[in-house]
Amino acid sequence: MDDCKPLESWPRVPETLAFICWERLLKAAAFPDASACDICCDRLPSCPVSDCIFCLIANGTIPVDVVWQDEHVVAFRDLHPQAPVHVLIVPRAHYSGMDDEVPAEVHAALCAAAPLVARATGVADSGYRLIVNTGPDAGQTVAHLHIHLLGGAVMSEGMVRLA
Numbered sequence: 001m002d003d004c005k006p007l008e009s010w011p012r013v014p015e016t017l018a019f020i021c022w023e024r025l026l027k028a029a030a031f032p033d034a035s036a037c038d039i040c041c042d043r044l045p046s047c048p049v050s051d052c053i054f055c056l057i058a059n060g061t062i063p064v065d066v067v068w069q070d071e072h073v074v075a076f077r078d079l080h081p082q083a084p085v086h087v088l089i090v091p092r093a094h095y096s097g098m099d100d101e102v103p104a105e106v107h108a109a110l111c112a113a114a115p116l117v118a119r120a121t122g123v124a125d126s127g128y129r130l131i132v133n134t135g136p137d138a139g140q141t142v143a144h145l146h147i148h149l150l151g152g153a154v155m156s157e158g159m160v161r162l163a
Helices: 015-030 036-040 053-058 104-121
Strands: 066-069 073-077 085-091 128-131 147-151
Touching: 053 073, 053 085, 066 104, 073 104, 085 104, 104 128, 104 147
Parallel strands: none
Antiparallel strands: 066 073, 073 085, 085 147, 128 147
16 A cells, blocks of 8 residues: 555654554554554454454453453553553453443452452552543543552652643
């Protein structure tokens, strides 16, 4: 295709758009037969189950550094950590966010996983922070419900820094 560029000519993407590159990178890993053109032009073949990046991770299509999992959730290290320990806890079933009629048992499974993930990553005793972003103004970059577990360093008391 005329509008495609070789990989080495791609410009560096600003940090605020890193999730787009992350998603393309993971899709490229899931679909190794896709050409560079497919990746840069977003014309990757669709997954038979879902094209949601977290669904692909949760069902094992895309390999990641899994910290903990059970039949309801999977917890894996964030590719762009914001703390020494930064793990995403994701339900295996797809829900776009907290306001997506999420069943109580899914909320319970996410919350029950948090202290187990904290123990598995060594931050249970020192402390950790849980964050759920819902919607673009909150900074949700992947439309699949997930909890950020952050730890491994002393954090400030302030929870929000406005853009």
